[in-house]
Structures are given as C-alpha cells and as structure tokens.
Amino acid sequence: MDMKLMGSRTSPYVRKVRIVLGEKGIDCPLIEDDVWGATPQIGRFNPLGKVPCLLLGDGGVVYDSRVIVEYLDAVMPSPRLIPEDARQRAEVRTLEALADGVMDAAVAARLEQAWPGRAAGERSQAWVQRQLGKIEAALPVLAARLDKGPWLCGSSMSLADVAAVTALDYLSFRVPQIAWRSDHPALAGLRDRLDARPSFHDTLPPQPSS
Ligand SMILES: N[C@@H](CCC(=O)N[C@@H](CS)C(=O)NCC(=O)O)C(=O)O
Structure with missing residues (x-):
C-alpha cells in the first residue's frame, strides 16, 4: 500500500493511527511535521492545519484520525478493529x-x-x-x-x-x-x-x- 502519514510523534491522534498501522502490519512512513513550528507543511494537504493526515499514492488525502482509522480498517480488515455488526x-x-x-x-x-x-x-x-x-x-x-x-x-x-x-x-x-x-x-x-x-x-x- 503506497501511503505516507503526516504528523508528529507527540500528537495522540497521530499515535492512534500509528498503532492501527502497526497492528495491521501496514508499512507507512511518518513524515514529521511540527504544526506548532514556524513552517508547518500540513496546510498544503489539510486546510485546517491539523495532523494526522494520510497521503495516498494516488494523490488523495484522508483526515482526521477517525476517518483514517476507518479507511485503514476497510482496506486491511485483518485484524478487524471496528466490528461489522x-x-x-x-x-x-x-x-x-x-x-x-x-x-x-x-x-x-x-x-x-x-x-x-x-x-x-x-x-x-x-x-x-x-x-x-x-x-x-x-x-x-x-x-x-x-x-x-x-x-x-x-x-x-x-x-x-x-x-x-x-x-x-x-x-x-x-x-x-x-x-x-x-x-x-x-x-x-x-x-x-x-x-x-x-x-x-x-x-x-x-x-x-x-
Ligand atoms: N479530530 C482531529 C484532531 C486533530 C488535532 O487536533 N491535531 C492537533 C495535533 S495534536 C493539531 O494538528 N493541531 C494544530 C492546530 O489546531 O492548529 C483528529 O482526530 O485527527
């Protein structure tokens, strides 16, 4: 799966997504961005200027963390973290x-x-x-x-x-x-x-x- 995650190591929302990636064994490099720093890059992808943001290989972007984890659970259902029922x-x-x-x-x-x-x-x-x-x-x-x-x-x-x-x-x-x-x-x-x-x-x- 060709995707990258933009975020920081201190954001709990980013960590939630990284744990889901890890549980599913999805290799997804972290592009570090400091949203509180002088030159954050996130605004190019999420106009709200918030991380996490998933950058897809086809140029698409997915945010926020709840949408990202739902997407990951759909494309890689094992192990399932969101029940079907x-x-x-x-x-x-x-x-x-x-x-x-x-x-x-x-x-x-x-x-x-x-x-x-x-x-x-x-x-x-x-x-x-x-x-x-x-x-x-x-x-x-x-x-x-x-x-x-x-x-x-x-x-x-x-x-x-x-x-x-x-x-x-x-x-x-x-x-x-x-x-x-x-x-x-x-x-x-x-x-x-x-x-x-x-x-x-x-x-x-x-x-x-x-
Ligand atoms: N509901 C969002 C919250 C994301 C969020 O607030 N991220 C913080 C980092 S912990 C952020 O980027 N804040 C920058 C800002 O508010 O300008 C999600 O779950 O992804």
Whole structure:
C-alpha cells in the first residue's frame, strides 16, 4: 500500500493511527511535521492545519484520525478493529469518540496554559478546569467498561482500546496531575497489557520537553 502519514510523534491522534498501522502490519512512513513550528507543511494537504493526515499514492488525502482509522480498517480488515455488526460498531465508535474527547480536552487544557501565542493575562484557569472536568467525568465511564471483561468492547481488542490507551498515555505525558492510574487501576491494567505490544510501545510519545 503506497501511503505516507503526516504528523508528529507527540500528537495522540497521530499515535492512534500509528498503532492501527502497526497492528495491521501496514508499512507507512511518518513524515514529521511540527504544526506548532514556524513552517508547518500540513496546510498544503489539510486546510485546517491539523495532523494526522494520510497521503495516498494516488494523490488523495484522508483526515482526521477517525476517518483514517476507518479507511485503514476497510482496506486491511485483518485484524478487524471496528466490528461489522452495526450495534457493536456504534459502541466501539462511541468509546473512540469518548477517548478522543479526553484527548481534545487535554490538548485544549495544555494549549490554554502553554500556547506561546497567548499572553499570560489571556490564559483562563476556569477554562482549564472545565477541560479537566471533562477528563475526570470520562475516565470512570471507560473504567466501568472493564468490569465485564478485559476489553472495552467485545471479546478482543478493538479501536476503543487503542483510542483509550492513547488518551491515557497522553494524560501521563501532558497532564500528569490527573492521577488516572491510582484512581482507575483497571485502566492502568489495560494500558500496561497493551504496552507489551510493539505497536503501542514503539509509538510512545517522547519525554516531555516542556
Ligand atoms: N479530530 C482531529 C484532531 C486533530 C488535532 O487536533 N491535531 C492537533 C495535533 S495534536 C493539531 O494538528 N493541531 C494544530 C492546530 O489546531 O492548529 C483528529 O482526530 O485527527
């Protein structure tokens, strides 16, 4: 499959796609682009200026991460990460949306505190708290899914597990004040189990630089 992925090693959305690529054994080089840097290239492919973006051999582009993973699951169905059954599919996609929402809130909280384009007096702690509240509300919902079995949905690993672990590792990376491991040991167990897989372990974000 002739495709390349544009993104960064720190973006949780990019990592979600890279894990799916790894699980499916798809060779897809990463073209690194720093969306926050001085000369990002992503705007040539995605007018929203956001990564990840999948560049196809025929010149086509696919974004955002949810569309990319759906495309990958369709063109390389083994192992299947999004169930075919409509009800189960909706369940997995809803859990993915929940995990993506955790990432959205974590990214928003971090940017509010750290984006250099915002002066100190423009940063709102109330806004940060609002985002952290979303994360604190979502985590117990994810954790409760593990009362029934080892996977968030169904009897094998799905995109829900991939997205959830991606979100959890992003919290450790960028919002370490959220004590998700001690608050939700079942999520820590899922995360540690999946960390044994190269697709997860080899895509962990680098140590925080700021
Ligand atoms: N819903 C999108 C979110 C992508 C996203 O927000 N990516 C961030 C990197 S973590 C980005 O490129 N931000 C640049 C910007 O907002 O200008 C997806 O799932 O792909």
